[in-house]
Amino acid sequence: MTGFEDLGYARPDTDREARMGVPEVVYGPGKTVEQIVGVVRSLLAANDGPVLVTRLEPDAAAAVAAQVPGGTYDRVARLLVWRPATGREFRLVVASAGTSDQPVAAEAAAVAAALGLDVHELRDVGVAGLHRLLAETGELQAADAVVCVAGMEGALPSVVGGLVGCPVIAVPTSVGYGAVLEGVTPLLAMLSSCASGVVVVNIDSGFGAAMAAHRMALRLAQR
């Protein structure tokens, strides 16, 4: 038993569910509909848990879903899911700074929900109107982890990191223009956060934040 299937164009990692608690997640861009269908079928057959395709545009999602029944598509999150998980005891708050950050926050929330986490969203709580965020202090302090999604100067995780003791996962977005440098500025700012212990994932990677939360939840469940 090799732990993977060789499809020629791809080698789905059929052993990953055993190692990491969730099957390999398929990254959509750069793959043909046929390739996605083949990989998804392989993963559905070799695993028991949820199978996800991320960053899939509506047309491709429809074409894949037509060939592999049972999938559900979330248009804002651009996520296609089969066999979503449920009922894991892990409260994840996804806080986003501005309305324009919603697509990234939506990806984080949708992936985490598909993996069975208990997701709560707080929208438009940017630091320029601090009372909007402080009104949610109780909600934030009840979380097992907080995902902070922000573009521009990316200050949200610094403020949230000072309010809560749980893990804070910062997601910079490419929202903004000019000096925002397509998300590089909030990325660097979050890495430089004066709030200690804040961790960071790639620009616009709601997916990465959700998977980080999954790793934390997996460990809690094993306790």
Place this chain on the structure above:
Amino acid sequence: MTGFEDLGYARPDTDREARMGVPEVVYGPGKTVEQIVGVVRSLLAANDGPVLVTRLEPDAAAAVAAQVPGGTYDRVARLLVWRPATGREFRLVVASAGTSDQPVAAEAAAVAAALGLDVHELRDVGVAGLHRLLAETGELQAADAVVCVAGMEGALPSVVGGLVGCPVIAVPTSVGYGAVLEGVTPLLAMLSSCASGVVVVNIDSGFGAAMAAHRMALRLAQR
């Protein structure tokens, strides 16, 4: 009650232990010995937990320790600690790629140990000699979290992230020259990792990785 003490030159956040489970940690660079002594005394008086000063050079550490008894100094980690914590059930593996990455790994390990975590170190397990890392697969899979410290191309967390299901905290170091760009290259590489859910802290920030592990451990302990 304000939650901080105003020393004029600094405002120690005396409320932080309540919010985050550990007193404010003092960042040494740019502060005079007198300022450090003042802040440390304020924190020792207002809290019960461990008090730490990071990135402190030996001379300054000796001068501070002479005025505030009870401190222990770790020369490799450049860390000065009073009232270290003990006995929290959280197994943290600190894996480092090369011998030159040790000072950063040492800071991560020393801070985490001072906060009471159960720390295990794996040294010189870089990916160019994969058998050195694979020999420790069992050790890695037994961890509650793994800190991966690496300079140069920063590939270690990608490989470890594929081997374990627990949280992986990547720490880029400034080890190397030329295209390493003083750590920017491994930083960007770790943020771009193909292993999903890997999280990243600032270059050379062993401290940041330890604090991220503290946040995870705090949440587990509250379960």
Place this chain on the structure above:
Amino acid sequence: MTGFEDLGYARPDTDREARMGVPEVVYGPGKTVEQIVGVVRSLLAANDGPVLVTRLEPDAAAAVAAQVPGGTYDRVARLLVWRPATGREFRLVVASAGTSDQPVAAEAAAVAAALGLDVHELRDVGVAGLHRLLAETGELQAADAVVCVAGMEGALPSVVGGLVGCPVIAVPTSVGYGAVLEGVTPLLAMLSSCASGVVVVNIDSGFGAAMAAHRMALRLAQR
């Protein structure tokens, strides 16, 4: 009348006081003691207002002061001043995020004070312990302008900018390491601030912030 004096190695702008309300300020680095002495004498003779030399190290300051009597040196701000101004009605708050940002904040405060502004300093009010800043809301809202000095992620002006209606002048500092990129990160973050109307000066330029405040004060005084 040419509006400048030609010393050969320099052309002090003797007309600047008339145009801008304050004589030309001398930038110390890269000039010899003799050059500084010559320029200062020229400016003292041709103007009535305060004459300043910025970024001057103690030894050079002592050598200059020995040749041009009446100067006062501020060691933290590295500022040498003759004929400081007094009594302009303009309340300037200089808020700094961390203790390590003090030298830059000190330059802003010292230059502004030498130009006659009414300066109030708030130290160690970084956003990771928000209650330390919020305790000063009244002080901030009483200001004619607020200078925000911060390194690392540079989030302070975004939060302050949301609390006050007066001008907010952001000064990024080179405090921090790694992803801070010697101040480029807080610089970019401040330029990307979600708080509208925040303005930014160069990295570590306490001087630039003070001069911007001077321009605002000059206009108010003319009302």
Place this chain on the structure above:
Amino acid sequence: MTGFEDLGYARPDTDREARMGVPEVVYGPGKTVEQIVGVVRSLLAANDGPVLVTRLEPDAAAAVAAQVPGGTYDRVARLLVWRPATGREFRLVVASAGTSDQPVAAEAAAVAAALGLDVHELRDVGVAGLHRLLAETGELQAADAVVCVAGMEGALPSVVGGLVGCPVIAVPTSVGYGAVLEGVTPLLAMLSSCASGVVVVNIDSGFGAAMAAHRMALRLAQR
């Protein structure tokens, strides 16, 4: 009273007019027509002053205006305004270096005018034909503040900053190619200006410059 309204997808900051003298301004990109309509209605209801939507394309503007009567759209500035303010005594000169910088200058002028400032525009006064600028010295020196809009090498604010004593707000634009680096070059140049006290906002942010002027005007009015 919370100071904001929770619309689910957004939290309009209904308290901002009290803090900053002008209601929250809506940033158009990344929001649906329905979201903009909802936020605008909330802001119109909760405040008395002007309500603005920036960077709105003509089609979206028409759709919003059809649902919220009373709005006026400026196609060059891409600005949609309800209840523009009038009659504040603050003379703002908006000077732009080249004809291609006009859209950014137009945004600065239109936003400032909507906030009630007394706006005067000087177009095509770039430094390569200095007599075009020097012919306007009187106009510049009569201003309460000058906004300098320039792309390419961004030299305009350095020259203007030497001619006037009032605040100079520099706006780099992305006009030009190659080494202009989409506006990063004039941004850095303006931050490095040898004219002291020049302040800078984000690339192409006519809006930011106008808001900075608003902050200055607000303070003057309170005198």
Place this chain on the structure above:
Amino acid sequence: MTGFEDLGYARPDTDREARMGVPEVVYGPGKTVEQIVGVVRSLLAANDGPVLVTRLEPDAAAAVAAQVPGGTYDRVARLLVWRPATGREFRLVVASAGTSDQPVAAEAAAVAAALGLDVHELRDVGVAGLHRLLAETGELQAADAVVCVAGMEGALPSVVGGLVGCPVIAVPTSVGYGAVLEGVTPLLAMLSSCASGVVVVNIDSGFGAAMAAHRMALRLAQR
């Protein structure tokens, strides 16, 4: 005899086959169909070996092929070839990290095959599922050279470089988003590889990797 033909718009280097063992290869972008036809005819007439046009889109390829008979077009590799070589004894393994890296790997493989090398492809052997790569250790160790194609963090050549003693040619791809910086991150990571003696070519340059292998094969053949 000059060693080139002057077509006015181009100077095909007709002497290159003698110097380098293969005729000049035509880079498609920025050339008109007529220019490509002219250069290809010149090269076919003056040389004996294979003539290649790289990075040619399907429409242009069809137009060229219609005018110069005998060409074969590979749509994935975007390569148009006349007179492909055969039978050189050089085993080249082209290993790619992910399915999205295939177009670049395909270019490397197609160019190398057209030059007569013995090409073997290994697809989807990224380091996050190490067992997929380790299953091919024998295949890798039998190679005369290995081309490693990877985007994101570009870790593949570091791992392969530790497994084999033969030359390893790393090709970074622009696959990924955000911190990948359009391929700059894997480029820098590969240059910083801890596996000694790994060499690197330009981002997405499957062509460059194939030509590097050609140079090695040429030398072996002369032994």
Place this chain on the structure above:
Amino acid sequence: MTGFEDLGYARPDTDREARMGVPEVVYGPGKTVEQIVGVVRSLLAANDGPVLVTRLEPDAAAAVAAQVPGGTYDRVARLLVWRPATGREFRLVVASAGTSDQPVAAEAAAVAAALGLDVHELRDVGVAGLHRLLAETGELQAADAVVCVAGMEGALPSVVGGLVGCPVIAVPTSVGYGAVLEGVTPLLAMLSSCASGVVVVNIDSGFGAAMAAHRMALRLAQR
């Protein structure tokens, strides 16, 4: 007499011909057809010499030419010219490295020709086939100045600069991909040239190179 005409949207610098020997040249991008027509009419009326509009797309060029008779459009150079100059004794060689660099070389050649210089073009003389360049050594050494146009690594001016004693004006182009960084790489390489006295203009700025040659020719003519 002011030396400019105020059209409201632009201030044509009618005095420039007197100062610089050639009327102001109009930069096309970002201007409407009406604005270009107005500026061109103003310049034709106030000057005697050639009037040029650069970087003008065919449609805009046709619209402008229809309203201002006598213009000639060069589609490759994207240049629209009225009253071209003739007969200045200055031999300018425009050498370009590859066929893809032609549009930039064409702009340099067309602008220089419109200003009356004696232009000779050498195409496809890149350094990877040195004999193509060395065959033109006589041509190069007969020049009054050489413009070197090259993308990729931008090595051409270093080699030419070693062959000739006359001025060498280097023009980096954005030709290439990946590490070429849209022309930044050849720009930096040319500035770092080991051939002494090579001067550099902006990326893709054939116009800038031609104007630099004009300045040299003007001085020679005044001798």
Place this chain on the structure above:
Amino acid sequence: MTGFEDLGYARPDTDREARMGVPEVVYGPGKTVEQIVGVVRSLLAANDGPVLVTRLEPDAAAAVAAQVPGGTYDRVARLLVWRPATGREFRLVVASAGTSDQPVAAEAAAVAAALGLDVHELRDVGVAGLHRLLAETGELQAADAVVCVAGMEGALPSVVGGLVGCPVIAVPTSVGYGAVLEGVTPLLAMLSSCASGVVVVNIDSGFGAAMAAHRMALRLAQR
């Protein structure tokens, strides 16, 4: 048998000689004398081939050599060697552009010689005086591989790559100032070379170039 020795602070890869034809090479910086001594002894005991320590300063080299007899130190190359290899049939030409590039070229030559290759050096053959290089065309064409060492604009490998058919390994150096950006400019230029099949190693990495040549030589020897 694990294939490595665990010294606690390091894990010498004792299996590497079997996989790669040469024992692990020790990178000196960041290691104490004791650590180097321990690793060197481990490698000497477990292998038969040459053992090298690179980038070692003279004092450290003397201290190590005193404890591990038989080592030879090259002060220019900063290389310490035990049991150098001899007599492999592989002719390596190391060509360097300027006198200031010598230390990097010396490292390439010394490492290659210690590994037994037949090394020939060509110094000061930069492209600004092409006849110095062309005089060595025969020498270059007789090589099995050419290492090209150059700083500034890094044009040497482009010219050499057009003259020879064998592998060309480009080594950028940090020689130069300003736009050279400490070697980043020649690095990017070499990656963008118009000479096809040129491969590149890290800035100043004479070691990397020598190891790349070793990999090629190993493969030839196995033929």
Place this chain on the structure above:
Amino acid sequence: MTGFEDLGYARPDTDREARMGVPEVVYGPGKTVEQIVGVVRSLLAANDGPVLVTRLEPDAAAAVAAQVPGGTYDRVARLLVWRPATGREFRLVVASAGTSDQPVAAEAAAVAAALGLDVHELRDVGVAGLHRLLAETGELQAADAVVCVAGMEGALPSVVGGLVGCPVIAVPTSVGYGAVLEGVTPLLAMLSSCASGVVVVNIDSGFGAAMAAHRMALRLAQR
């Protein structure tokens, strides 16, 4: 006759005087005193014109001068010269923006003077006090070429370029801090200049500017 002498460590280009009108100039950094002595002797013997060593520190200059009589050292310009040229009819104005830019301006002036040009210096004519520059308009317009030396925002050549018709050679300096990025900002600004036909050399390269002027003067002399 080869056109160079092979000293082993260097190949002085003895043919350069014939090609370029001046012997090879020796770049000091990275060369030993012995190497410099050897190269200088070779150049003095093989040529008739001036021999220069640039960027030489005082100690090394004294050591070289002691072995090769007849040299004159300029401490500010760090230039060592034998057989300076005289009497060429070419008026070069070297204008510098600030007193701190003097060392770079001094190098430009000293090299140009050693090559026989007629050099006039204008110091401290930065654009923030425009009257200081405009007072020299006559001087500028009488020049055959103007070298503009400026750090910070590098605006000087844009203003000068609009005042004169002769060649303008811009030299960015590393003077300033923060956003100046060690001279990269004025470099990019000068390349982006709105004054057409301005040419640029490397950061701090007074030498490069002087050599560019030499090339222009050489061509004029041949008329």
